[in-house]
Amino acid sequence: MTGTSDPENAGSGEFSFIARHFRPLAGAEALDLRDDCALMRCPVGEEFAISTDTMVENVHFLSDDPPETLGRKLLRCNLSDLAAMGARPHAYTLNVTVPRGGRHDESWFSAFSHGLAEDQRRYGVHLIGGDTTSISGPLVLSATVFGLLKQNTALRRNTASAGDDIWVTGTIGDAALGLLVLQGKLKDSSGFLATRYRLPQPRTGLNLHGIVNAAMDISDGLIQDCGHIATESGVQLVIESEAVPASEAAASLGQNWLMQRLCGGDDYELLLTCPPERSRALQSACQDAGIPVHRIGRVQTGRGVRLLDAIGADIVLEQGGWQHF
């Protein structure tokens, strides 16, 4: 972990800063964050799955989100990409671009790195490198995560087949509602929805190779992500809106929020397509991992996404909105 040369910030104590907050997070492959690169080996017969994400203050998180959750949210979004392909979490790099002016002080970074340490233990990953820079602007965080999987076992988006059922893990739409709660537009005295926005639960630990035909994680919103599978696989996805699982907190808000739930992002649940004859294997694998899973529709020939209401009539989806006929 070395700082990119910053002519305005020479002698800023960056090295001791890294030592205090990030060296405790580093694994052996990081060479103690003291050299130009990390060195990482891959077990014979395996390959790396690699995902990278950036989060920007006031775009992907709020200025008053607790520092403990920010690094964890970034890490978890990336871990969700690993889960989508069936890879085991292994390591990550972290780039932190800190606003000038001292708002992110020693205690802020202490909380930030403690949150990361907790998730390192939870998901079995370690830091292998990074960069710290300064900005006249908002906080920007980027992470690149590395997972391992056996060669030729990655789950893909482009392999859904007509005849598959569509399944999702967990509950859908909580994070989008949680953002509305944090923006003061919605009330949730339980705090559950806001937590779902701040701390997604990546569905790592599932071994679905040989069971599902296609997989991805839901980050853009259920309907948009169903569209990605439809496009990449050349099929049509039909969603039964009534079957899409809602949390207790979301359900208590009533049906008015259905479309926010189905179109809102940040769920980080898995979207899966599975042949009906392997439904039981899927349910069993999810049960073993303690992850709820629900069937929400079917894959058929055609293109795009269809959304059905309770009596099987189409809800017409439009770019940037929807209409109910």
Next chain:
Amino acid sequence: MTGTSDPENAGSGEFSFIARHFRPLAGAEALDLRDDCALMRCPVGEEFAISTDTMVENVHFLSDDPPETLGRKLLRCNLSDLAAMGARPHAYTLNVTVPRGGRHDESWFSAFSHGLAEDQRRYGVHLIGGDTTSISGPLVLSATVFGLLKQNTALRRNTASAGDDIWVTGTIGDAALGLLVLQGKLKDSSGFLATRYRLPQPRTGLNLHGIVNAAMDISDGLIQDCGHIATESGVQLVIESEAVPASEAAASLGQNWLMQRLCGGDDYELLLTCPPERSRALQSACQDAGIPVHRIGRVQTGRGVRLLDAIGADIVLEQGGWQHF
């Protein structure tokens, strides 16, 4: 390559944007930038060297730097880290955080990605993934690069030995002077110095395993980076200031700029320590690669960095400055 969910930017055409500007840069491991992760294998007996850097507008580059050079500079800074450890360039991920307001338009991104394409050919690397996000603030670019090398052959900073000579590739201080030129504080009608600031020349392609004892790249400035080797290796580095190679453009400015050259960052040359009996092997390896190399001092027992003037007297180095006695 997928965008992190951006609730303010839904339906922004991010996918077609990626298709236009970044898909042409993607290698097979990127899965066409269509899936959640890239998949990357490591040849048996090799390992990955991994480095990551962030560059922020008005900190690491100037707002009016040509877009063709920005991605290349970021890539090259990272490639320099690979060169420092003796790894062959292989692949990279790219995170682009774009200021809102449209200043970075279609033609800007076209130039940006064309610059990257040129360096992909030059250095034999390909894009395997990334993320595009928006910001109310300056342009932020992050890259993580992957090199390959035989296991147990990485060059390190912590293996310099008393008795080694100190060597550097290329010329030292051009980038720091180039920044002064671009800031209007210095004149260079040749344009050479500004180009050295905008487009560093990472010294990839050298095979120095078994020849040098220690290596790193010069990014923070020669003296500071000598300090890193001294600290990590537990030795003292003695630099003969007169021996530090200057470009013609730098030399023509006279001796007044010596300390800017020795303390300024962004050179991305290699700093090497080599036992005297392997001097000829080092010079021969550099000659084969067409890379100039010069001896600038020696490693001895002790700690820290000493800088000597033309008659061998110490130039006293102080935190954040220097005094000449």
